[in-house]
Amino acid sequence: MTSVPLRVLVWVEPGTWEACVGAAADLLGDRVAEGEVTLLYVPDSDDLVQDAAMGLWGRRHGPEAPPVDEFDDFDLLADAEALLVGRVGETVTVHTRLLRGPVERVVTAASEDADYLVLGRQGDLSRRGPHSLGKHARFVVDHAQCRVLIVWPQPAPSASTIPPLPADDPRR
């Protein structure tokens, strides 16, 4: 069996990063030495803050709004890196990347030279189904060229949340 190279892109987000890093560690398994892991974070919602001020007209031109604290974005990546190294050891090659832009497109572009993409479900986590993925994750899953590993950030809801087979389904 030819061995598949192990360039793993992990899309970390607040709330999902621990589960994603854990899944990446599992994926590496005993091939840590050949693995190359990139931890990617694309902060969202910056634009929301800017746009919300549009309704104010001229009043938004007053003082500079306090700068968004970028330190914490790196902080998240640093913690994700520490968690990964803690799980698989120092021998792993880790890169961290903080990118800006339309989240789903940036992540898809970053996954072009990855063999695996690990991402967490970001949508409705109360039931299983298509909405559990989230809008951005949906786009990435549908457009990525690589193998995608989708992770529940917390224990998956029970199978009872899956809708039953419709009453008129012939296979019933």
Added chain:
Amino acid sequence: MLAVSGVLLVLVLAFAVIRPRGLPEAVAAAPAAIVVVLVGAVSGHEAWSELLRLLPVVLFLAAILVVGDMCESSGLFRWAGEQIGRGSRGKGQRLLVLVVIAGALVTAVLSLDATVVLLTPVVLTTARKVRVPAKPHVYACAHLANSASLLLPVSNLTNLLAQRASGVSFVRFALLMLVPWLVVIGIEYGVLRWRFGSELTLRGRQITTTTTKLPVFPAVVVGLMLVGFVVASAVGIEAAWVAGAAALVLVVRSLVRREVTPLGVGRSLNVPFVAFVLGLGVVVKAVVDGGLGAFMGRISPSGESLLALLAWAGLAALLANLVNNLPAVLLILPLAAVAGPLAVLAVLIGVNVGPNLTYVGSLATLLWRRIASDHDHEIPIGEFTVLGLLTTPASIVAGVVALWGVGTLVLGGH
């Protein structure tokens, strides 16, 4: 004559939305105000009395913007963000409750501008520190800036204009609006909690250390300012004097402590915006007196029955969504003031909560942004608009019903 002033009003509003080369809105509004006087659409005397009527309101706005900025530069918002972050204990749901409370209080006391410009970025930072998705909390701020601006005459520029038109005292205004304010905030919270239910269950991390101490001095000044509003209203002094005094005290202290520069204070005062409001007021006056007022008088409701109040609020919300809330309230106030104080307050519920229907305050702004923005930065119309459709009609109706209940049953006989 109506045609001339109508075209000028459209131009002024279009300029304010498009802001070619980033020029201040006043660049169009001030000359337009002069033109409507020169062509005789409004007499010099009437224009002057309109300016005098608006002046205390815009001076108040300038002062309260300075107060907000000085609070920011002294660390009050940073402190609030840290307290919210620590109080959330790493739980998104708790964070949302605290953000809603903070948003409601900041909006009520320091006006909606402070929430949008000063609190929202702090909330974004806080959500990231707590490591939970920031979106529900940022949306909460954006929504509350509008819907929580019902409580006090000082919470929104529109309220100040309306309070003067209705002749309702500061305390009575607050008493009439307290229940609608709470009802509307409750609806906003409920919908946010439901809509972002699962995002809010994602666990973040606990923050135990805070680095910013409560800046006591600005907090006390803001508290005194609030008391001052009540007292000033009782003895018939303009709220602008109170806000001005608070701004002055905070500016002097911040300058002495080198937390701000004189240039920064000048920017905070935002003179171009003051000029814009004054110019807009004169142009609107010309349009209303030129015939639009008579036309709107025919289509607007009469009386203060529950249905009439709902109609006032609906009309106001519609207008606010078409042209932004400031011109909307200038247009509709003269009519509502005739119908009575409850009609004026219903109009406020419409113009203040109504803009939540779209992301950017009004349809005009939204459409322009859709046309102008490149594809790298398209406004996420869907998500916010769904949220707006869920909360805005319900909030307006429930708020008006609450206002009617309080106004006629509890505090009746105005």
